[in-house]
């Protein structure tokens with residue numbers, strides 16, 4: 001979209017200059033108008049691959065698997081404390097079926113959703129909103145609690161979110177969907193990845 005606009009803009013910009021150049025080349029060669037026009041087009045051209053690279057696989061410099069998190073438990077250690085379903089979703093990036101999660105239609109007035117793996121506070125009750133998507137939805141998180149990665153699985157470009165303390169998979173974040181929330185972001189989180197505690201004490205951590 002942006003690339004297309006840039007290309008159109010360049011084309012629009014360069015068209016009026018061409019007849020002048022063709023009409024009297026000797027008048028313009030070596031003078032300012034032609035080099036300025038040429039330089040602008042040449043200068044703009046290298047930005048096209050840069051814009052393109054934002055959407056290519058080279059942007060995936062980081063993966064949620066190889067990060068160093070404060071909580072560095074091994075898979076065996078996680079298996080010892082998580083249910084098979086929690087392990088599948090938190091440690092193997094699984095997804096619970098929509099409209100089945102414990103917190104999908106859960107709207108407490110206060111309280112904190114912590115990571116079901118390591119208990120780090122992730123979302124407050126007042127971050128939650130009704131999205132109708134079938135999973136718990138939050139428009140924001142506890143500051144610094146959630147880390148984002150580019151996820152190119154299933155032929156889509158999505159933003160994966162994980163717990164910033166243990167790397168546990170939470171779900172994905174989507175932006176610009178038009179929800180009337182302060183951020184217009186939707187953290188689409190598996191209920192299995194969360195544990196709810198009443199009261200706001202944990203969010204102060």
Ligand SMILES: [Zn+2]
Nearest residue numbers: 115118163166
């Ligand atoms: Zn965690």
